[in-house]
Amino acid sequence: MLKIINLSKTYQTKAEKKGLFRQTLVLDQISLQVKEGEFVSIVGPSGCGKSTLFNLISGLEKPEQGQILLKGREITGEKGHVSYMLQKDLLLPWRTVLDNCILGMELQGHSRKECRQKAQALLDEFALSAYSRSYPQALSGGMRQRVAFLRTMLANKELLLLDEPFGSLDAYTKSEMHEWLMSVWSKYRATILFITHDIEEALFLSDRIYVLSAQPAQVKISLEVNLPRPRSRKMLVREEFNELKKQLLQALFE
Numbered sequence: 722m723l724k725i726i727n728l729s730k731t732y733q734t735k736a737e738k739k740g741l742f743r744q745t746l747v748l749d750q751i752s753l754q755v756k757e758g759e760f761v762s763i764v765g766p767s768g769c770g771k772s773t774l775f776n777l778i779s780g781l782e783k784p785e786q787g788q789i790l791l792k793g794r795e796i797t798g799e800k801g802h803v804s805y806m807l808q809k810d811l812l813l814p815w816r817t818v819l820d821n822c823i824l825g826m827e828l829q830g831h832s833r834k835e836c837r838q839k840a841q842a843l844l845d846e847f848a849l850s851a852y853s854r855s856y857p858q859a860l861s862g863g864m865r866q867r868v869a870f871l872r873t874m875l876a877n878k879e880l881l882l883l884d885e886p887f888g889s890l891d892a893y894t895k896s897e898m899h900e901w902l903m904s905v906w907s908k909y910r911a912t913i914l915f916i917t918h919d920i921e922e923a924l925f926l927s928d929r930i931y932v933l934s935a936q937p938a939q940v941k942i943s944l945e946v947n948l949p950r951p952r953s954r955k956m957l958v959r960e961e962f963n964e965l966k967k968q969l970l971q972a973l974f975e
């Protein structure tokens with residue numbers, strides 16, 4: 722589905738002295754792959770370039786070097802091919818839940834009526850219909866994330882990029898969201914690329930995990946997670962789980 726080959730990105734940042742610029746290499750020859758229907762996570766230290774990688778895949782920014790292929794076709798620097806849920810939920814406080822959901826579709830030029838119909842159907846399914854006329858401030862953190870996710874789904878692309886969608890949630894809500902995400906993922910047979918800081922979360926959800934190094938980010942390892950599905954919380958105390966966790970921690974901190 723997605724193939725990234727030797728992707729590099731440099732940012733120009735202002736140096737201390739006026740008028741001088743410094744080049745900072747953020748991504749250094751990143752290569753990775755996501756197969757159709759796979760759930761792949763990316764973990765790495767804060768500031769290493771994970772969100773930058775998503776900005777490149779979505780076409781918001783352009784790399785200096787490397788290629789991004791989607792289903793065999795080069796899309797490097799092009800927008801409009803993937804659904805992208807940004808690191809912050811970015812719900813607009815002056816729009817209702819329903820109208821927040823349709824924001825992306827509406828910007829693509831679809832009529833409000835059509836957008837609202839589609840969004841309402843998904844809201845029903847995601848048990849959010851009681852809130853469709855509420856404003857975001859009336860929602861809990863988990864609900865806000867579900868609304869932001871629903872908006873991402875409505876963009877209706879085959880590849881979903883999710884940047885730390887549950888980063889700000891408490892442990893209990895987070896684990897509820899995991900169950901929920903797994904059910905949505907298997908129902909819609911989505912292909913997901915997922916950024917997280919949480920190693921247990923990555924192991925619980927993923928088929929495969931890429932560990933990135935500190936900046937400039939390089940791929941340290943790609944780890945297969947061969948744990949059976951459907952997965953439950955009980956898995957977290959199993960031997961195989963801890964073995965994988967050890968490998969991940971070693972790769973992250975070595």
Ligand SMILES: Nc1ncnc2c1ncn2[C@@H]1O[C@H](COP(=O)(O)OP(=O)(O)OP(=O)(O)O)[C@@H](O)[C@H]1O
Pocket residue numbers: 732733734747766767768769770771772773774808936
């Ligand atoms: N538009 C930009 N201009 C200049 N530097 C940038 C820009 N965007 C990001 N950076 C820098 O690139 C580096 C990587 O940022 P990025 O947001 O990709 O990190 P991250 O891995 O997502 O971090 P976190 O885990 O904290 O979200 C940081 O040092 C950041 O300051």
Ligand SMILES: [Mg+2]
Pocket residue numbers: 771772773808884
């Ligand atoms: Mg980030």
